Amino acid sequence: MFDYLTYVREGNFPHIWCSGCGHGIVLKSFIRAIDKLGIHRDEAVMVSGIGCSSRTAGYVDINTLHTTHGRAIAFATGVKFANPKLHVIVVTGDGDATAIGGNHYIHAARRNIDLTVLIYNNYIYGMTGGQVSPTTPRGARASTSPFGNIEPPFNISGLASAAGASFVARGDVYHAQKLEKLITQAIQKKGFSVVEVLSPCPTAYGRRNRMASPVTLMEWLRDNCIPVKKYEKMSEEERSGKIRTGVLIDIEKPEFTEEYRKLVDSMQVRG
Template identity: 55%
Template sequence: MPATVQPSDVAYNYLRVKKNFPNVWCAGCGIGTVMGSIIRAIDKLGYSKNDIALVSGIGCSSRLPVYCDFNTLHTTHGRAIAFATGVKLAKPHMKVIVITGDGDGLAIGGNHFIHACRRNIDITTILINNHIYGMTGGQCSPTTAHDKKATTAPYGNLENTFDVAQLAQAAGASFVSRSTVYHVQQMDKLIGLALEKKGFSLFEAISNCHTYYGRLNKEGDAVSMIQDMKKIALPIKAAKVLPPEKTKGKLLTGVLWDVEKPEFCSEYQKLIDNFKDEREKNNA
């Protein structure tokens, strides 16, 4: 990473370049690409570094915050959203971003995930979905497709998967979007929209784990896996005008869900404000 990030790059100003590098990710891993997108989106929106909290759990994707020069909180497995809820509610003016993966966010952390959606707390969750547990060595995750192989599904996965976007939408999130690490410009834009959304926003980044998933399922190296993303991705706007047979098996990308609903911290602030007169009377 230090070799590729130059002082002229936008990301250079946002990375702890003197610390923590080289990073833990395998060469060709998509997580670094997502990190770049997050930084560019933040830079474009002009947020102050001091106002950003990056909160993560455990796993490959959750190592992302340590490299970034923000307020960074690397928590326990699956619990990032719970910690982030505390940060956000205690300092509502901060931009709180959760970085999680498919195992961290949907298996062990699935309950916190759906309840944060339901609560509609103003947190942006960036879920990097590589369909496998990378850090522990290739075990199957809630997004490992049926019949696909993992070290704990050596004969093919017998289970079914979550559709992360539909799960978030059904659980009450106000903004749901998806892209892939191939579609970097779209990713920059969608992360920006997610950050700007008031309420619980999800951005699902489809990423590659060529080290485990690719190798176990004979899907090739990083380049070939990322090229496959190009083939299956279909912008939702285009999908809407296509006949159903043309959208079958495609991965819908773009803004999948966007609604307005009461946001938790704002509602809580209203409650506090309701007691303002009483507080002033007591303090007087």
């Protein structure tokens, strides 16, 4: 059996996440991914922002940096640029990455700096008690949209693709083995890589939206997350309400720290 304890800070458990939260599944998928890749714990840095997702950093026995709300990608940019040998993984949530941190998110994608960003999308601000987020579906209830959300949601993956990310994938915590593969691919990719992970929040989202049971939420993921290949073969009608998962973007383009290194090399050759 796989020994997760090698990679976690046992003293910090039990974790703060509610029963039925999907975040622990992302944590385990991440651990299996770095184990598979043989990344040395000393050479990995996890940078997180603020929120339930960002508490992941406290549990992993690598270099961890728990920053300010929305700014994880900016801090991570500094870490990676200053020492490109480090594997830098950002852990963030839908509110953290696409509301308060939206600017850093799109610009890091545009810059194509070699970061791996795991975005736990639970459609809600969980830690602060269930306020509406940029990914809360239209009509869904939250503590600050008590009559149903009137705003349309962001497409997190679409945002990164449009901004220039070289790898974008979407996974979910029901399909945990597939999630591990997506995280592995994202870490391996040289360039800005995003894995949007649908990770349900029974406490703050489910209870307000007739999905209080974690099992119901898991079944919802099972029934609605459709692999890219299958999705492509579906009719418009069949696609309604379904979520495309898998690798959405995987392209080669110049990476920021590499380009800067080339610039420095050329200056030094010139003298």
